Amino acid sequence: MPETQGSPYEEPLNEYRPTRRGFLSVLGLAWLAFTGATAATLAAMGRFLFPNVLYEPPQSFKAGYPDEYTVDVVDERWKAKFGCWIVRTNSGFYALSTVCTHLGCTPNWLASELKFKCPCHGSGYLMTGVNVEGPAPRPLDRFYIGLGEDGQIMVDKTRVFRQDKGQWSLPGSFLEFKVA
Amino acid sequence: MNDALQGFFNALGDPRLYFLLSCGLLGASLYWRKWFTKIGTGVALLAFAVVFFVWGLGDRDFFAIAMKPDNVPIAGMLVLVGFFTWLALRRAVINDELRARGEPTLEERAASQKVFVWPDLVYTELICLMLVGALLVVWSVYLKAPIEEPAAPAISPNPAKAPWYFLGLQEMLVYFDPWLAGVVFPSFIILGLQAIPYIDRNPKGNGYYTFTERPFAITSFLFGFLILWVSLVILGTFLRGPNWSFFGPFEYWNTNKLEPLINVNLSEIFWVYWLGKPLPQFWLVRELPGLLLLVGYFGVLPIILARTVLKKIYIEAGFARYQVTAFLLLMMALLPIKMLLRWAFNLKYLVQINEFFLNI
Numbered sequence: 144m145p146e147t148q149g150s151p152y153e154e155p156l157n158e159y160r161p162t163r164r165g166f167l168s169v170l171g172l173a174w175l176a177f178t179g180a181t182a183a184t185l186a187a188m189g190r191f192l193f194p195n196v197l198y199e200p201p202q203s204f205k206a207g208y209p210d211e212y213t214v215d216v217v218d219e220r221w222k223a224k225f226g227c228w229i230v231r232t233n234s235g236f237y238a239l240s241t242v243c244t245h246l247g248c249t250p251n252w253l254a255s256e257l258k259f260k261c262p263c264h265g266s267g268y269l270m271t272g273v274n275v276e277g278p279a280p281r282p283l284d285r286f287y288i289g290l291g292e293d294g295q296i297m298v299d300k301t302r303v304f305r306q307d308k309g310q311w312s313l314p315g316s317f318l319e320f321k322v323a
Numbered sequence: 324m325n326d327a328l329q330g331f332f333n334a335l336g337d338p339r340l341y342f343l344l345s346c347g348l349l350g351a352s353l354y355w356r357k358w359f360t361k362i363g364t365g366v367a368l369l370a371f372a373v374v375f376f377v378w379g380l381g382d383r384d385f386f387a388i389a390m391k392p393d394n395v396p397i398a399g400m401l402v403l404v405g406f407f408t409w410l411a412l413r414r415a416v417i418n419d420e421l422r423a424r425g426e427p428t429l430e431e432r433a434a435s436q437k438v439f440v441w442p443d444l445v446y447t448e449l450i451c452l453m454l455v456g457a458l459l460v461v462w463s464v465y466l467k468a469p470i471e472e473p474a475a476p477a478i479s480p481n482p483a484k485a486p487w488y489f490l491g492l493q494e495m496l497v498y499f500d501p502w503l504a505g506v507v508f509p510s511f512i513i514l515g516l517q518a519i520p521y522i523d524r525n526p527k528g529n530g531y532y533t534f535t536e537r538p539f540a541i542t543s544f545l546f547g548f549l550i551l552w553v554s555l556v557i558l559g560t561f562l563r564g565p566n567w568s569f570f571g572p573f574e575y576w577n578t579n580k581l582e583p584l585i586n587v588n589l590s591e592i593f594w595v596y597w598l599g600k601p602l603p604q605f606w607l608v609r610e611l612p613g614l615l616l617l618v619g620y621f622g623v624l625p626i627i628l629a630r631t632v633l634k635k636i637y638i639e640a641g642f643a644r645y646q647v648t649a650f651l652l653l654m655m656a657l658l659p660i661k662m663l664l665r666w667a668f669n670l671k672y673l674v675q676i677n678e679f680f681l682n683i
Contacts, residue, residue: 249477260567263479278499
C-alpha cells in the first residue's frame with residue numbers, strides 16, 4: 144500500500160496509522176494475553192479447591208467395646224465427629240449415617256418418640272433407619288460395622304449399605320452380638 | 324374468650340383448612356369484587372388485619388414468630404400485597420363499568436394530564452429515596468441481624484428454615500424429589516412467566532386495569548402468586564415448627580409434638596391395599612398405576628379440557644399455544660394437588676423410582 148505523503152499540517156508524521164494486518168496481530172496478541180491471564184486465574188482458583196491438607200476425621204474409626212452400649216438405645220456419641228449413630232439391639236449392632244436421604248440435613252433423634260426427625264423438610268425415620276414420614280425417598284444409609292481384633296467395634300464409613308439396593312442383608316451391615 | 328379465639332385460629336391453621344380457605348377467599352373476593360373493592364370493605368379488612376396482628380402479639384408464641392427479625396418484613400409484605408391487589412381490582416371494577424357504558428377508562432383519562440419527568444417525577448423519586456433510606460437506617464439500627472451460632476455439620480437448627488421469601492420453595496421440597504422441586508419446577512416458574520407474552524397475545528387489558536375482559540388470565544396469575552407463593556410463605560413462616568411439623572399460629576413449638584404419620588406410595592396403595600399382592604419387583608410394573616395417572620394427567624386431560632372448560636382458549640390460541648398453556652397450568656396445579664393428597668391421605672409419591680431418582 145503506497146504511503147500517502149500529505150502536508151504536515153494535514154497529517155502529523157508521528158501519528159500511529161495501523162494497517163489491517165498490524166491491527167489484527169496486535170489484537171490477537173492482546174486477546175492471547177487476556178486468555179492467558181484468565182486461564183491462569185481459573186487454574187489458580189481450581190488449585191484452591193484442592194488444599195494440601197484436609198482436616199477431616201478419618202473415615203474408619205474404633206467405636207469402643209460392645210458392652211459400652213445399651214440395648215435399644217441410639218448412641219449419639221459419634222454423631223458430631225464421625226456423622227454416625229450406633230444402635231444396639233437384642234441381636235447386635237448397626238451404624239446409621241446422620242445424613243438425611245432427602246436433601247442431606249442432619250436429623251435429630253427424638254428419644255421420646257423413638258424416631259429420627261429431619262428439621263428441614265420433616266422426613267422421619269424409625270430406629271432401624273427406615274423412612275416412614277415426609278419426603279425422604281429411601282432409608283438412612285448404614286455403614287460397615289464389625290469387631291476388631293482387640294474386641295472393639297470398628298466402623299468403616301467408606302463401605303455404605305443401602306436398603307433399597309438390598310444391601311442390608313449383606314455381611315458387614317449388621318454386627319451379630321448376643322447379650323451374654 | 325381469648326383462649327377460645329386462639330383455639331379457633333389454631334384450628335384454622337390446619338393445613339387443609341388453611342389452604343382451602345385461602346383459595347376460597349381468593350375466589351370469593353374475585354367473584355364478589357364489586358363488594359370487595361368498596362372503600363369501606365378495604366378499610367374494614369385493613370382494620371381487621373391490624374387488630375388481629377396487635378391482638379396476636381399479646382400471645383407469647385405468636386410474638387416469637389412475628390417479631391423475629393427475619394420475619395418482620397412479612398407483616399409489611401402482607402399489607403402491601405393485599406393493598407395492591409385490592410387497588411388493582413378496584414380500578415378494574417371501575418374500568419369495567421366505564422367501558423360497559425362506553426366511556427374512557429381511568430388510565431385514558433389520566434393520559435390527558437401528563438406531567439414532565441423533570442422535575443415532577445424526579446422530585447417524587449428523590450423524596451421516596453430519602454424516606455426509604457431513612458426507614459432502612461432506622462430498621463437496621465433497631466433490628467439486629469439474626470446471626471446464629473457458628474455452623475456445625477452435626478447440628479441443624481430445628482426447624483431449619485430458608486429465608487422467608489423462599490419458604491414457598493422449601494414447602495415444595497416436602498412434596499417432590501429435590502431435583503424436581505428445587506430445579507425443574509422453579510425453572511418452569513421462570514420459563515412459564517417468560518412464555519406468557521408469547522402464549523397469550525390477547526391485546527385486551529393493555530394499559531388499563533380490567534377483570535371482566537381477562538378473567539381467566541388474572542385468576543390463574545393471582546392463584547399462582549397469591550396462593551402458591553404468598554400463602555405458602557405464610558404457611559412456612561407461621562405454621563411450620565420444629566421437625567417441620569404443623570403448628571397453629573398460637574401453639575407452643577414443642578419439639579416433641581407427637582405426629583403419627585405413616586406415608587404410603589401410590590404403588591403400595593394400588594398393589595398391596597387394593598389388589599392384596601406384594602409389590603412387583605420390576606420398577607416399571609410397580610409404578611405403572613402412577614405412571615398411567617401422569618400420562619393421563621399430562622396427555623389426556625388437556626384434550627378433555629380443550630373440548631370442555633378451555634374450549635374458548637383452544638379456539639383462540641390454536642393447537643401449539645394451547646398445549647403449552649395447558650401444560651404449564653397442569654404443572655402449576657400439580658403442587659396443590661400433591662399437597663392436599665399428602666395432607667389428606669399421607670400419600671408420599673405418585674411415582675417413586677429410586678432407581679432413577681425420580682419421585683413425583
